[in-house]
Every structure is written in structure tokens, then in C-alpha cells.
Amino acid sequence: SQYVYLYWEESPFIGIEERSEMGLRVYPNPVEGDLVLHCGMPSVWPSDIELLDNTGKKFRSWRLVLEKETKLPLGKLPVGTYLLRITTGDNQSIQRVLIK
DSSP states (O other): OOOOOOOOOSSTTSSOOOBOTTOEEEESSSBSSEEEEEESSOOSSEEEEEEEOTTSOEEEEEEEEOOSEEEEEOTTSOSEEEEEEEEETTEEEEEEEEEO
16 A cells, blocks of 8 residues: 655744755754755765755855765855755755755
8 A cells, every 4th residue: 555644844944954865964954154964875976066045046056075074154145045955966855944
């Protein structure tokens, strides 16, 4: 038989710590300075990392090889909610990030 799992979140942008299929966590969230990408399975391949606003406009982008912990400097960006899109090969993860 098949199962359907529903996930409900009252406040999706405050204090979130999302996990992805890539074994990736981002913290602290909300963030005031550096955002840490914690990768459960570090890669030898470069990842394309994009920070997008809620309209899809790209604010920043990086091309990095993800280590176990990789820091992204976000402290000088305007306060708001962003999407962090990480693409490594055929895998993609999108994480919500609140900058305060």
C-alpha cells in the first residue's frame, strides 16, 4: 500500500532547521552573520549555491565544493526571507532562510 505524508507548519520562516535529501542542514536560522551549511555527505564536486528573494531574483551566488561545514557570509544583506538553492550534479535542495 502507499502512504501520503502531510507536513504542516504554522510559522514556516522562524526558527526553521530544514533537512534535505542531500543530507544538508542550514543554521542558524534566522541568521545575522554567517550561515553554516552542514553537509552530511561532503562532495568532491562543486555545488552551485544561489540566494534568491521571494520573487526569484538572485541576490548572491557561489560555486563551492561543500565540506562538512561551509560558511556563507550573509550579514550585509537586507533583512528578509530568502531561498537558498543548492545544486550538486543532479541533486537540488531549496532551503528557506530568514536574515535578521
